[in-house]
Amino acid sequence: MSVQLYARDVGAGTPLVLLHAFPLSSAMWLDQREGLADRFRVITPDLRGFGGSLLGTDEPSIDAMADDVAAVMRRLGVTRAVIGGASMGGYVAMALCRRRPDLVQGLVLAGTRAAADTDAVRRERLRQAERLDREGGVQVLVDEVLPRLVGPTTLRQRPLVYGRVRGLVQAAPPRAAAWAQRAMAARGPAFDTLRGLTVPALVVVGDEDALAVQDEARAMADALPDAELLVVPGAGHLCTVERPDAFNDAVAEFAAALTRAAR
Template sequence: MTVQLHARDVGAGTPLVLLHAFPLSSAMWLAQREGLGGRFRVITPDLRGFGGSQLGADEPSIDAMADDVARLLRRLGLARVVLGGLSMGGYVAMALCRRHPDLVTGLVLAATRATADTDEVRAGRLRQAERLEREATVRVLVDEVLPGLVGPTTYRQRALVYGRVRGLVQATPARAAAWAQRAMAARGEAFETLRGLKVPALVMIGAEDVLATEDEARAMADALPNAELLVIPRAGHLIPVEQPDLFNQAVAEFTAALSRGAPG
């Protein structure tokens, strides 16, 4: 069965497609739709199984998620887009660049990594997937994943933001979360894809991120032929939720420069 993704689509102008983190949905991009929708066409899909998108019956695969996004863009009649992904969304974005490079005119990678999982991380994902399937609740994600999603500054000073993130995690369907964990555990490394990328890229990492590191972000920026690296202060893993103004400003400048540089 072909999965047709649900997507929020606001604004007009250069299309900017943002892929959400695990275990959230396109709801995490609220501040981007509000802050960037006045300048660009902001499209935020729910990846399969999350938000308003069906899970389907395919084997867990990041490549399948990337193909879903490519089908969505073609359905919307978009020939080329600026593509952004955070964490799991970054894995999907890199897979899309490998499988459908013709669709991407610029790439934003935030709080993600190009390496495959270590054995320890992979084992943790599979253990969580089994618990998600067995218990049919997302308690394991609230206990084990939620604490790493925001930095200490957000946890201490932005109670409303933390509460919103917690609510998004709690709203995640357990089956979709298990499927996505298995998909991420099975993915390979993406450095070859990055080295072959022919479009400009922006790599972002939160200064307080404990799930992805500045070294990993730098390794991606170094592999990309044309990339800028930004370290965002007082942000953990969810940069666009924790520091929306800084994230939006960086993405707006990047996208506007691409638009100016585009032929025609």
């Protein structure tokens, strides 16, 4: 059963629905709301349990998160949108493509993976979820997840960006983070969904991403029938936050081309 998501909704034009990374909230899309809302309608939901959205009582599931997004689009009167997802948001975006392809005008995948977790990664997620539940705090995320979210260039040259990401991680609700880790651990591969996609796609990856590496980005781009790949220099896993200028320019060009094609 879907929960009602809190969503920021700014601008006008072709809708862009941007889904945030783990364990952040829609606050990560500040630069996109400011940089893209003069040309597009930018909708940034808080996925269930994060930011201003309730967690609900469903079993952990990426599909449930995708159904939440479909429901918020319906509530906002959006029949089709460019769906963008970063990291965990990419998993949700791919699930939405599988469950509600009619809602997807184009797809943007940033710092994410179409493969299921390896056994080792799955065990790590479940161990972290248990610690989050047991401790009732997010220190495990600060210690183990935060260091891999940004690249070394950001650590050296963009201390304010790193500080902002750290603050967003520290603000994560422990129960929601545990739920999301279990949902991600349970997800299957999405390559069949990508192969069946009938709309254009943009795959974005930071050249310093240690979590969703360039080979995985290329595998997604190769699986998609109509995709372009952008490698962002000097960015790690959160290329959307670390190099928002490069990300925004690419998304604006991609969405503008879709808008022209739809006329």
